[in-house]
Amino acid sequence: MKIPVWQTTMLPVITLVVICYFALHNTSSIKANDNIQILENCSNTNLSTHKLPGKLPCKNTSQKTIKSITTTSSSLLSFIYQKRFLTIVSENLQTLPQPESxxxxxxxxxxxxxxxxxxxxxxxxxxxxxxxxxxxxxxxxxxxxxxxxxxxxxxxxxxxxxxxxxxxxxxxxxxxxxxxxxxxxxxxxxxxxxxxxxxxxxxxxxxxxxxxxxxxxxxxxxxxxxxxxxxxxxxxxxxxxxxxxxxxxxxxxxxxxxxxxxxxxxxxxxxxxxxxxxxxxxxxxxxxxxx
Ligand SMILES: [Zn+2]
Structure with missing residues (x-):
């Protein structure tokens, strides 16, 4: 049986694109999760003791690492800040409001x-x-x-x-x-x-x-x-x-x-x-x- 020309030329290309997509997707989601964990570790100590930070006290995390995370992930950072703000607010509010209420x-x-x-x-x-x-x-x-x-x-x-x-x-x-x-x-x-x-x-x-x-x-x-x-x-x-x-x-x-x-x-x-x-x-x- 004769294999159509498009399959012989395009199939390897499509396969390569699919592999690259999943590789990149997994890497970035792992990196994002790591970054969230690092930044959350940075905030927890202060929030639990009610002392809001003069600087982020990040155990086991160098300021260089934090800087690189914060400068490369501005949307991630704003997500973390929102979460931290709501954590602080929740110490006073009976219930936290639903987003966009x-x-x-x-x-x-x-x-x-x-x-x-x-x-x-x-x-x-x-x-x-x-x-x-x-x-x-x-x-x-x-x-x-x-x-x-x-x-x-x-x-x-x-x-x-x-x-x-x-x-x-x-x-x-x-x-x-x-x-x-x-x-x-x-x-x-x-x-x-x-x-x-x-x-x-x-x-x-x-x-x-x-x-x-x-x-x-x-x-x-x-x-x-x-x-x-x-x-x-x-x-x-x-x-x-x-x-x-x-x-x-x-x-x-x-x-x-x-x-x-x-x-x-x-x-x-x-x-x-x-x-x-x-x-x-x-x-x-x-x-x-x-x-
Ligand atoms: Zn006023």
Missing amino acids: LEYILLRSYGAAYINRQPGIKLPEKIIFANEKETKEFQATLNMGKVNGTHNCYLQKPAADALNRARTQIKIPLMSRYGQINCTRSFSTTLRLWRKYANDRTLEKIRQGKETKILGIVAPPGSSQHLWGLAVDLRVTNQAQQKILNQNGWYRTVKNDTPHWTYIGHSPEELALLGFKNKVIRGVNYWLTPL
Whole structure:
């Protein structure tokens, strides 16, 4: 029987391609798994002791190896950072939200404060407070401190202390003159602000992933960092003010919400090591969660 010409010429080529594909595929998946294991080993010690890293403490792993992994596997690295961030968040939350649920979207936008490990700081066990009662129950557990020189601006005490320190170094006014509205808010205040800019249809669009801009203008009811006593709205107009706020653990963490500052209590170097994304948007510097 005569073998067709295409089989004699093409068959070896096809076989070779198939062998190469499987060889490469297996190698890269083994390498990816190894890299995940190495980077996870790097993070576990710190996470279990609540000491977030000043540098990655990787037993048996040279900094050169880590550097080569991190520079060659940026998507892998962002996966690791997301996983680490969720591990930290899970120490406070009753349940971790499912990816792309409303809670997950809100955690991405407002969850930066969950990495705060300053003594005396409390974080909520759920991302959205359902009503005033739940909000008040949480707020009743907080140790609050006053921001000096204000009428009634209160924050969790370590946050107020850090802001007071910054304000002794340079003038940093609140957005409004006396400013309770700029500091810790009640559920009803956040609801009133929400209704000024948005409604139930907006919330549905956020849920469907079709609307994100509004999150930089106003937080959906029950989800604002201002309910946690860890956010303040400030009038920051120059780099010197920003630098001093950062040095005292305060950062802009909500994209496009320029006056809004969150107390995180870490240095910029620590935020970078935790996978926080340092983005400059229209000339304004933000530190966004790894999600
Ligand atoms: Zn704010």
